[in-house]
Amino acid sequence: MPDLKDTLNLLKTPFPMKGDLPTREPELVKRWAEQRVYERMRAAAAGRPPFILHDGPPYANGDIHIGHAVNKVLKDMVFKSRFFDGFDSQWIPGWDCHGMPIEHRIEQTNGRGLPTEQVQQLCRDYALQQTQSQKKDFLRLGLLGDWDRAFRTMDFETEANEIRFLDRIRQRGLLFRGQKPVNWCVDCQSALAEAELEYAPKRSTTAYVGLLALDAVDFASRFKCQPMPGKQARLTIWTTTPWTLPGNVAVGLDPRASYGLYDTPNGMLVMAAETGGKLLAGLGIDHELCAVAPGLDLVGLRLKHPLLDTEVPLVAADFVSLDTGTGLVHLAPAHGAEDFELCRSLGIGGENVIDGAGRFVAGLPMVGGMGLEEGSKLILDMLQADGSLLKQERIEHSYPHCWRHKTPILFRSTTQWFIGMDRRATGDTRTLRETAREAIRDVPFYPASGRSRMEAMIDGRPDWCVSRQRTWGVPLPFFVRRSDKSLHPQTARLVEEVALRIEREGISAWTRLKPADLGVDEAEYEKLSDTLDVWFDSGSIHATVYRDARRPDAHGYPADLYLEGSDQHRGWFGSSLMTGCAADARAPFKAVLTHGFAVDGDGKKMSKSLGNTVSPQQVASTRGADIIRLWIASTDYSTDISVSEEILDRVVEMYRRIRNTIRFLLLNVSDFDATADCMRAQDLESVDQYAMLRCRELAEQCRKSYREYDFVAVTRLLHGYCADELGGFYLDVLKDRLYASARDSRERRSAQTALHAILKNLLLLTAPILSFTAEEAWAVLFKSQEDSVFVHIWDEAMPPRIDDSKVSEFWRQVRLLRPNVMKAIEDIRSSGAIGRSSEASIVIEAPVGIVESLALLGSELPSIFMVADVALKESDAVEVKVRRTSSLRCMRCWRHDATVTDDAEQKMLCGRCRTVLSGLLELNDA
Structure with a gap:
């Protein structure tokens, strides 16, 4: 006679209870790169409707902070959820590389007075090093994207496309040179755009x-x-x-x-x-x-x-x-x-x-x-x-300050280049301001309050000063007549020739260029030394990067979504809208999503001086990137997003619930062959059919919330499903059937069929958020390190529809009754009459309709209520009576059952367990 414990279906799984995310996640990052998962996603999505997410590029200077993590993880969740939803989802990350902060850093390190070309090369080298460092940190957060073709605004092709795009706006009559008061920073020695200002108290x-x-x-x-x-x-x-x-x-x-x-x-x-x-x-x-x-x-x-x-x-x-x-x-x-x-x-x-x-x-x-x-x-x-x-x-x-130097700005008149907000493009009856207003009329904003902020930006925006007096930037490639300051009559041709040179050599080609090289009389024409506003750099990527037909990854236009922080209405959202309307009379986006700022647990702005910062690198190395991702997904991003060690502790508890549920499911399907053992939905046990139905409802609700970018709702649904639907009901009533039934029995295979479908669905639904955990579990479920959860879609795992509409209503009634039963059991257990619910014998008195419904469950009733036995009695009102069962406890499954006797030959086993053991003995003898 074998040890009874060894006859139970107590299985093992390589998926551990403790995630050890800081160790496991970097291994997955490496695997995703080696297996080219993003490229496989794109290949799998060939022919599907496209979904394009443009990346508002972060500045290539310094380590990423928690705000970067919020922004990039939200984008990653959008990109992945759209892929799972059946789209050819595409995301090319990038960096904003020109501008004062990098030039200032080079000046601090090397001093002023260096030759222009040397400054440009030092800036380029520094920006490249910064992008490589930031890329490593972004990958560590689990971001999938076209990193091999990530763009930098300092890429030669992008710089060349930018001056072509600028000239397109000029040809439409919206670019002009004028002397106007502009925001001027004496430290930058340059004009500033509205988006480069921040307001702070000043004594005057x-x-x-x-x-x-x-x-x-x-x-x-x-x-x-x-x-x-x-x-x-x-x-x-x-x-x-x-x-x-x-x-x-x-x-x-x-x-x-x-x-x-x-x-x-x-x-x-x-x-x-x-x-x-x-x-x-x-x-x-x-x-x-x-x-x-x-x-x-x-x-x-x-x-x-x-x-x-x-x-x-x-x-x-x-x-x-x-x-x-x-x-x-x-x-x-x-x-x-x-x-x-x-x-x-x-x-x-x-x-x-x-x-x-x-x-x-x-x-x-x-x-x-x-x-x-x-x-x-x-x-x-x-x-x-x-x-x-x-x-x-x-x-x-409150007074405007330079966002870089934190010093008050001056308003002073200078000769600059502007895009005119109240000018009319050639052939258009509307001003640029009117065009921009009209362009966002049908654009959805998430949250909806973003619309009024964008409209206020449009209404209050002055002419856009796009020129700067700096070295590290894309040049304004124009030659101006010295006598009357008019542009060269062959400007369009000259710009294209300059663009071809910049494509080969970068912006230094303009620095080296002599007017005579292009046949321009230097005595008559002056070569400009101004550079473009970096907001024009990033605001024109919809044309310079995403619509460059020569790139193998050229995408559609406009983008399906622009996603950035709430400060970007007058920043990247604004500059993108204005360049799109100036060149094409339309917005470069179909929808706009904004998120709040990361603040500490008390709602205060994070500051190194206050010591209240939270480093994403530190959290990833101690808790895991999936904890960061779950924190972001579970927090309402429409307002400021609080983070602290205490908040992350609560997120860890939420994560544990989800991980432990996944582990339980993996354990109990580890001997299940979905190809050979799967049962048809109509043949499943009633409660398993109900579980499949509830899983389908979860999938539908999650998919709807993902489409609405409501990640808080998704996390609430997933956590609630694991904690309440599975942990609080279905898995509880299933354990006896899983552990004690014959391994190949119909009732166990019914349960496993449901569990396998639930698990596959759960992993695909959690993957946009808990990307590392879902991938780790997927490899265990399908026993493959080569397969990836990210090359599958939600439709593959959608549980089948249960045709019997009575299933849902029937189980709804059962679940409404179950708390009454549990309370009655708990009351008698508290009195000491029984030790656990399995010792209870209950009588359910209820109206005839309920009694007849419950009777349909037959022998399943005790496991549903987790008691020894259940009797049904018709009554006008619902009442549950509990007493201690007289049945003995089975030594194998620990259920109290009337078929258990103290006969030595029966070994204190219930009828079900005697049958299982008999089958095992026959199998061993064979």
């Missing part, structure tokens, strides 16, 4: 300054009062940038407002009547309102310049607000966008007072050549001396 000196009305009679007539001999009248402006006062050319007022004339110890002062009294009182200045005049009546007054011996006009300015200040603003068109546009419309010019280094321009009266702080102090002292300075204060306000 503000000043209330009075500009003297020159014609007292004219002034009095406009206020319909008599001239006041001996009293000077001043129109009071308020400014947060006193350093711009030397550049003043006019004063603006709100033509819809009324303005009051106030008698004060400082003279007669004019400011908005609506707020003037309150403002003067707040400044501690005694005042009396003498007269009021409509703003329109004051337009045309001549005023004395606050510092110079010149006149400036009072003009109507619709943008003047009464919310702050005096209702009068000084206009310096070289240092403010609204000032510039208004003065240009009035034919009033203006000059810079600050140079590129942040000093007052040489030759400027009184302050020329001074630093900003020194010159500003002198300006205020001069205003104080002649009685023009009413008050100065220090305030803290």
Whole structure:
């Protein structure tokens, strides 16, 4: 007689309970590369509908951080889920490589003054090294993509395509050269785009300054009062940038407002009547309102310049607000966008007072050549001396800073190249702004709030300054006539010739190029030295990379999805939209998904100085990349995403539940041959049919959530299925059948048929999220290291439909009843009458319909309720009665059963186990 334990179906699996992810995951990364899994996915998907995900390229500088992990894992989950859903899903990762941060790093290391070509090569070498380092970290996160053909914006072909694309926009009439105020960083020594700004608190000196009305009679007539001999009248402006006062050319007022004339110890002062009294009182200045005049009546007054011996006009300015200040603003068109546009419309010019280094321009009266702080102090002292300075204060306000140097920017007028937001492309009746608005009209946004943010970006975006004064960047490949600054008449041909050279040699080809090399007269034409905004680099990849017909991986257009952080509405989303609309009058994307920022457990922004950062490399090396992936998937990405050690601990618990469920399933199908042992769905035991039905429902719900990019719902469904549907019910009622039934019995093969289908489906559904774990388990399930879960699709594993619609309703009723049974058992167990549920004998009293339904289960009833025996009795109401069973316990399966006797010959076995053992003995004897 064999040991009874050895006769049970206690199987083994190489899939361990402890994941040891930090050790196993790198092995899978290596295997995916060696087996070219991405290429196999593409081959398997040939002929399917395409799904294109464009990669907003990260900057090639420094180690990846947790924000990079969030972004790239979300993209990976989208790419994989679309493949599993039956699409030819494609994702080519890439990097943004040009720009100031890398050039600045090279300058720090090697000093300034190096030859341009040497700087460009050093930048290129550094960027390449950075992309290789980041690629290693991205692969460690389980990202599958076309890494062999990953793009870099510094690739020669991409640089060449970019200048071709720029010229296409020029030919449509949307690129122009002009002198306008731009965001200027004195540290970068370059213009900045809106997306290169970040707002931070700044302390500034503000000043209330009075500009003297020159014609007292004219002034009095406009206020319909008599001239006041001996009293000077001043129109009071308020400014947060006193350093711009030397550049003043006019004063603006709100033509819809009324303005009051106030008698004060400082003279007669004019400011908005609506707020003037309150403002003067707040400044501690005694005042009396003498007269009021409509703003329109004051337009045309001549005023004395606050510092110079010149006149400036009072003009109507619709943008003047009464919310702050005096209702009068000084206009310096070289240092403010609204000032510039208004003065240009009035034919009033203006000059810079600050140079590129942040000093007052040489030759400027009184302050020329001074630093900003020194010159500003002198300006205020001069205003104080002649009685023009009413008050100065220090305030803290939100102010734009350079995102790289964290220093306040200046607004100064420079000659730059712009893409005009309110220009009309050749042959189009709409402006670029209108085209962009229309282009996103039918684009879905995830979350929906992204639409309003994008619309606000479009509405508020100024002309896009695309030129920069740097070395490491794609050149603007133009030759400009020295006399009138017009472009060479053969610009289209010249750009193509330059592009061909850059394709072979990179941007240094432009650096080396002499105008004569292309037949251009250097005496007549100037070769530009400006480079393109890096946001134009990344914002044009839809054309320069994804639509390059010469690339073997050229893709369709527009992309099915753009996915980036919520700050990218005015960044990559915005630049991509504008380049797409400027060149093609359409958006380069069909849908937009945005995610929040990674923050610490208290919702605070992560900072090395605060010591609250979480390194994805560290988490991967201690907990595993699948923990990072599960954390990202299980967190609502539409808002900021919190992460901490405590949060990751909870994610680990969720992971363990899923992994242990997978392990249980693998254990119990390890002797199952799906080809030979699989049963037809209609032949399965009723509860197994129900399990298959529930698995199909899970698959349908998960697929719907994946399509909606609702990964939180997916993880909730998968975890709930493992914990409740399987762990809380089905696997519980199945264990006796799996362990104690004859190995090849119909009832066991029925259970295994269901388990195999459930497991295959579960692995495919979890693979976009738990990529390493799913691949590890897949290899065990199919006993193959060459096969991969990632070359299969969900349809392959979809459980068959169970035609009997009564199955679902029947088991729903059973499961509704089961908690009542369990509670009744627990109550008696707590009293000490029984030790475990298997010792219980129960009577279920219920209405006739329920009794008749339960009776259909016959001998399955005890295993469903995990008790010794079940009796059914008709009653008006449901009631469960429990007592200790009189049946003995089987020494093999540990069930209490009426067929167990204490007869020595029966060995304390139940009838089922005696039959199983008899079969085993016969098999051994044979």
